[in-house]
Structures are given as C-alpha cells and as structure tokens.
Amino acid sequence: MKTKLIALTLLATTLAFAPQGSKQAWAEGQNPAETYELLNLFGDVFERVRANYVEETADRDLIEAAVNGMLKSLDPHSSYMNKKTYGDMQVQTRGQFGGLGIEVTMEGGLIKVVSPIDDTPAFRAGLKTNDFLTHLDGEAVMGLTLEKAVEKMRGKVGTDITVTVRREGQDAFDVTITRAIIKLRSVRSRTEDKVGYVRITSFSENTSKGLGDAVDKLKEEMGDQMQGLVLDLRNNPGGLLDQAVAVSDAFLDKGEIVSTRSRDPDESQRFNARPGDITGGLPVVILINGGSASASEIVAGALQDHGRAILLGTKTFGKGSVQTIVPLPGHGAMRLTTARYYTPSGRSIQATGIEPDIQVAPAKVEELETRHGRREADLRGALDKGKNGPAEEEENKTDKAEDEKKKEVLDFQLMRAVDLIKGIAMFGGQK
Incomplete structure (x- = not known):
C-alpha cells in the first residue's frame, strides 16, 4: 500500500509540474500506463531499501539521492540542490x-x-x-x-x-x-602603454557596472591617446547570462547578441544590442583560452560574429547550455538544462567552443643570451685588465639588474594583443 501511495504521489507530482511541451510529448509518443509502472518500480525499490538495507537510512537522503541521480543522468550540469547548497549558490552569484x-x-x-x-x-x-x-x-x-x-x-x-x-x-x-x-572583484583594469587592459574573472551581479567604471577610468588616464582595449576573458568560467549580454551590449551598437533555443520553439529567446559603444569604436582584442566558458563564450562569440573584436588565444571550453534554477519550495532547488546558446551567426557553442581568429598558445618569453668571442680583457696579462674599478662594478650591477628583469614572467598572449592593437591604430589612423 505504501509503495502504491508513493508511486501515485510521484505520478501526480510529475503531471502537476510537467511543462506543456512534456505533456504533448507524452500524448504523442509515450504511454502513461507504462510511466506509472516505472514509478511503481521506484516505489517498490524505495520500500525494499528502507526495510532491508544493512544500515538504517533517512527517507530524505534516499529520495534526494534518487532525484539527483535522475538529473545527473541527463548531463553534467543538471543537479538537485538542497537548502544549504541552494543558499551557497545564491551567495556565490552575489560575489x-x-x-x-x-x-x-x-x-x-x-x-x-x-x-x-x-x-x-x-x-x-x-x-x-x-x-x-x-x-x-x-x-x-x-x-x-x-x-x-x-x-x-x-x-x-x-x-x-x-x-x-x-x-x-x-x-x-x-x-x-x-x-x-x-x-570576487570580477573586473580589474590597467594601462599597457597606450592600450587599455580590462580583465573580467567572472560574470556576477556587478560585472557590467565594473566594466563601465574600468573603461571610464582608462579614458580618464589616457584621454585621446588611448589606442584600443584588450578584454581578457581567459580562465573566466562564466556566470550570469544577463551580465554576459550587458557586457556584449557595451561594445555593440545593434544586432543580436545571443539566442537560446529550447525543446519548445515558443520558449526560445533572442537578446539584442542597444545603441552605444563604450569605447567609441576603438579596436578591441579579446583574450580567450580553454578556461573561458559559458558567459565568456557568449561575449566572445557575439563580438566575433559582428566583427567588433578580434579573438586571440586558444579554443574555449565549449559550455553552451542554459541552466534554469527551479526553486522547490521547502526543499531547495534544481538546476535543469533547458536550452542551448547560439551566437548571432547561428553557431552552437555547446561542446564545440569558440575558435580564436588568431591562434596564440601561452609561451614563456626569453631573451636569447648574446654570445661573443674572446675579448682583449679575457687574455692573460692584458693591459689595464681589472683597473676600471667603480665603472666595472657599476656595469656588473647593471647586468645583474637586467638578469633579474629577465626572470619576470611575461604574458606572451597579452603582448601579442597589445601589438595587434598598436598595428591597427597605426594603419587605421589612430594616435
């Protein structure tokens, strides 16, 4: 009796929360009686585990594990969140x-x-x-x-x-x-000679505002001398969709930014840019790599498709699916994959990623040591050898300082991006 009651409850819950598209699919190709039998199977297994498992288990743990198993079997990003996990997720998106x-x-x-x-x-x-x-x-x-x-x-x-x-x-x-x-301070900025550099580490609630403030600061520092902007999205795992749209919109005057396509065609969405370019049309280079995912790929794909930015680096992660957080009153929430992202040209990001326009792998930049033959001072008994005193010591100090400077890690990809902007500015008439 308990088993049937559990199965009936699950069936009623399924019917009550199923979206319209699911009901239609059930009516066209699935047998409700068969689904009921499978839910009855779940109830039977649940009761047997409760009664016969070697250790006593809490009903809540069993059911939450079953729900999470169902969601995780769909894809790596769908999951169940209990109250604590759901609360932690909300804190994380607030930064x-x-x-x-x-x-x-x-x-x-x-x-x-x-x-x-x-x-x-x-x-x-x-x-x-x-x-x-x-x-x-x-x-x-x-x-x-x-x-x-x-x-x-x-x-x-x-x-x-x-x-x-x-x-x-x-x-x-x-x-x-x-x-x-x-x-999370998701936006950082600095100047690189006459080029602005902005790094976005994640897309949280205040990212678009942080971008605006950063660009305003760079303009204030460089004025008319600013030749362009490097937007660094390397190792940016993504975040909020609305912030990805807002960041893309900051560089675009018009056109589609991204679209989402779900199982039900009526639930597909398109996001479009509004007039206004935060840089005033200056050249933009976006740095990407294998750690650039989700929202980062939306920004990179949108600006690439519109020809607004040049992508430099390596191929992105390829996380192009949309997760919807569905609160479950009294229990937490579930994260469910409900759609895929598409760039303005119709490219799917999922599992394919975004290819850079210019492939530049990370590299360690080293200055080759200049080799020379034997000099006069190297000869045994050479005149005036070692008599330069302070001047020679000063030269040795300079050499040591240069050696220390060489040890500094140089960002090869960023160097290439800055050089690219300078080239564009030079041949495009920028200062």
Missing part, C-alpha cells in the same frame, strides 16, 4: 563566498577544474584549467556527486584541505590549500 576559488565540473567521476579564480587560494596554489582532482583529504572523489564534492572543499576559513591533482603529462601530486573567504 562573495567561502572556499578555495575554483570553478569545477564532473567528468568521468572526477572533479575537473574549469578554471581557478584570480587571486584565490586555488589560483595561488597553482591549480590549472583541465586539472583533475582525484582525492580530497585522502578520500576518493569517485562516487561523490558534484554538490557533495564542492561541500567538502568548502569549510571554515583558515582550515587546510589537501587535494590530489592529476595533470596531463605528470604523476599525481598533492597540493595543500588554505580555505578563505572568496571575494
């Missing part, structure tokens, strides 16, 4: 949360790093895009849901967690990271 500072997904049962967030514990510890985390404090990740794994990575500020990292071409190694409050 401050506790943890390590990495955007992750699940792949092959392991945690895959989409990208570390700038200036966070994970970033400083050296975690990289496409790293796999196999163990958390010695406990295997395999078998955990993404939500459980994220929950384990979060904890009291100041406490340590040791993660086992599997990186291509290396043996697995452990990294100890100290948890901290992650405060």
